[in-house]
Amino acid sequence: MAAEQRDLDEVLEKFKKHRAVMTEELHKVIVGQDAVIDQILAAIFTGGHCLLVGVPGLAKTLLVSTIARILDVSFKRIQFTPDLMPSDITGTNVLDESETGQRSFRFVEGPVFTNILLADEINRTPPKTQAALLQAMQEREVTIGQTTYPLPDPFFVIATQNPIEQEGTYPLPEAQLDRFMFNIIVDYPTLDEEERILSATSHAEKPEVKKVLSGKAIQFLQKKIAEVAVAPLTIKYVTRLVRATRPGDPSAPKFIKELVDWGAGPRAGLNLIAGAKAVAAMAGRPDINVDDVRRVAIPVLRHRISTNFQAQAEGLSTENLINRLIAEIPEEKVKKYE
DSSP: OHHHHHHHHHHHHHHHHHHHHHHHHHTTTOOSOHHHHHHHHHHHTTTOOEEEEOOTTSOHHHHHHHHHHHHTOOEEEEEOOTTOOHHHHHEEEEEEEOTTSOEEEEEEEOTTSSSEEEEETGGGSOHHHHGGGHHHHHHSEEEETTEEEEOOSSOEEEEEEOSSOOTTOOOOOHHHHTTOSEEEEOOOOOHHHHHHHHHHHTSSSOOOOOOOOOHHHHHHHHHHHHTSBOOHHHHHHHHHHHHTTOTTSTTSOHHHHHHEEEOOOHHHHHHHHHHHHHHHHHTTOSBOOHHHHHHHHHHHHTTTOEEOHHHHHTTOOHHHHHHHHHHHSOOOOOOOOO
């Protein structure tokens, strides 16, 4: 057991250094956005999917494609449009005719058969096409006709969404939103960062990034990060935090009962623990604490809580309510023997 622990400690210490190198390489291309980068990496190394929400022009697509280059994995991008069909994502069977005249169906893979799939402006396509990603995101496989095809491993969906333009869009259903581990808000750069962006783009040469990890290395690290220890008290805290988001639960605070229509399900708790494991692993630690859970609480919970009209009338967002919950729900204390 002690040897296994030493092995985990060594792997996490190397991972901490690799994460620093990855961030350094990303910053050759991307200015700022440290929290966004950390959250995307946390999702990737725990096998989760991300939804990036931000106005156009914030380098969301560039960020994802650069991460794919650094990780040395395959990358494909789908521009979602109203006329996009499910078969444009998953692939389809085509009829082939041999030289002897024999005909047979052959499956042609769609762009979903990749390691990192960028679903650009996912809310621009109808629910029928959005649903083509559900099986891929949950089971990591695609069923065409009577045949099921496994997707490459690792496999991640990173979707983008424009929060300000609602004309001609189809909001994601709650069932699909819940399959995203993180809902990440990509905000405007600071004054200093925007000046650096303009300065960098005024030069002709493009920075080159080096490959840091391979697909097999990601799979190995995912297994090791899953071994990061979680104390029973931390599990109790996560359970209480998630249950407190549900207005029908007896443990929910009064403000949740008044301002929330429905709260987070059990998948939120699983993602809180997985995200906290990634945060601890990126810091080189073999166990998680409540602060790690709090760091990932907003991106995990913001798309799993529905506020009512009263909250909207008072100008309260889900982030406001999550921060208030974090402040109100105390950490479990270890009982002392007297």
